[in-house]
Amino acid sequence: MDRITTQRNVGLHVAFGVTVALIAVIAAFGWSPWSTRWPAFVMLGVLAVAYVAYGRRGYDDPRSAAAFVPLLVVAALVLPAVVPSTAFVQCILFPVAWCQIDRARTSIAVxxxxxxxSGIGLQIASGLDELLSTLLIESISVxxxxxxxxxITRIARLSDERRLLLEQLQSAQASLAEAHRTAGVTSERERLAREIHDTVAQDLAGIVMLTERARGDLDAERVDRLRDRLAVLEESARTALEDSRTLVAAGAAGVSSDGLGAALHRLGERCTRETGITVTVDAPDVPLDRDTQVVLLRVGQEALANVRRHARATSAQVALLVDGPQVTLRIADDGAGFDASVPSAGHGLRGLRDRLALASGTCVVTSSSGVGTVVEATVPTGAGPRLPSAPAPLSTVTR
Structure with missing residues (x-):
């Protein structure tokens, strides 16, 4: 039973009780051609008890309605026959009958x-002299x-149809939303599968082949080739590591769900928890496109990895700054710093600096007098830069 039907039934219960009480007052003080009025009071008592016992369930139970509706006809006959003014009871008998009977034709007949x-009851009390007025009153009443x-039945039927349509629409919307979620999950899984297959899996396959060749050279005592084999093997391993880090930064870091700021806070908390280095993060949530967030998160990961492995620092500060059309991520530590004159192999922070330049951004790595390291990566807020593939991939930070 829905809320509207419940409210309707409660209203009918109240109306029935009030009407029965009013009819009892009329039966007690109204004009009657008889010397006693007990049949009217008995009829009201039977009607009230029957309604409480099973009649109130007739709005939802056809069997209860079939047992209670005949009692309405009896009440319409007995009450006016004893006290004519109690014909007023029809004002509740008609609505109750219409609400308890499903078919309109049956309701009309009842x-x-x-x-x-009721007309017969009035004639019993008033005689044939009031026949014309009785016919007129009852005809108008019916x-x-x-x-x-x-x-009202038509309105109720239209309301039920609209409610059914609304429920169907809500069900269809829920099904469509679930289908969209399922399609999104499937699409994301397929995308990750393609990316892993095209990147990490191929790199790992290459590593396996290189390892087999190196073992063959070792078995054949071709030591002169081992150095080249190991260099290529290291390069392939770095490529696989870079690809896996990019996938993690794009998905598992939570950039797409709760923003770059939250991802940087989690990154700093994890670094502090695992290394004991105090990492403070000042990174408010700012609206950035997904690719920009991935690039900056990648810079933060690489810079904190440098702090973790090489800096010998006790603290580090991470700050995210937005200045008009560009955003800057700044990571500074109080560690040992590095010698900027030493050439780089293209990995770590220097490799990050070189490759970010290819992605329409800049990455400046400085060390003040060999004490502390400052990494500042700046990218356009709406350009959607990506870290491109390069022969010298990012991997473990080296100075």
Whole structure:
């Protein structure tokens, strides 16, 4: 039972009780051609007890309605026959009958029967002299009850149809949303599978082949080739590591769900927890496109990895600054620093600096007098830069 039906039934319960109480007052003080009025009070008592016992369930239970509706006809006959003014009871008998009977034709027939019964009761009390007025009153009552019942029934039917359509629409929307979620999950899984297959899996396959060749050279005592084999093997391993880090930064870091700021805070907390180095992060949530967030998060990962492995620092500061059309990520530590004159192999922070330049951004790595390291990566906020593939991939930070 829905909320509207419950409210309707409660309203009918209240109306029925109030009407029965009012009819009891009328039966006690109204004019009656008889010397006793006990049949009217007995009828009201039976009607009230039957309604409480099973009649109130007739709005939802056809069997209860079939047992209670005939009692309405009897009440329409007995009450006016004892006290004519109690014919007022029809104002509740008609609505109860219409609400407890499902078919409109049956409701009309019952309304006619109630009107006839009430007319007979009035004739019993008033005699044939009031026949014309009785016919007029009951005809108007029956016609009005049927017209009002048909109108309300049509409204109720349209309301039920609209409610059913609304439920179907909500169900369809829920199914469509679930289908979209499923399609999104499937699409993301397929994308990750393609990326892993095209990057990490191929790199690992190459590493396996290089390892087999190196073992063959070792077995054949071709030591002169081992150095070249190991160099290529190291390069392939670095490529696989870079690809896996890029995938982690794009997905597992949570950039796409709760923003770059939250991802940097988690990165700093993890570094502090694992190394004991105090990492403070000042990174508010700012609206950035996903590729920009991935690039900056990658810089933060590489810079904190440098702090973790080489800097011998006790603290580090991470700050995210937005200046107009560009955003800057700054990571500074109080470690040992590095010698800027030493050439780089293209990995670590220097490799990051070189490759970020290819992605329409800049990465400046400085060390003040060999004490502490400052990494500042700047990228456009809307350009959507990506870390491109390069022969010298990012990997373990080296100075």
């Amino acid at each position: 309304s006619v029967v109630i009107g006839i019964a 016609v009005g009850a049927c017209a009002l019942g048909l109108w």
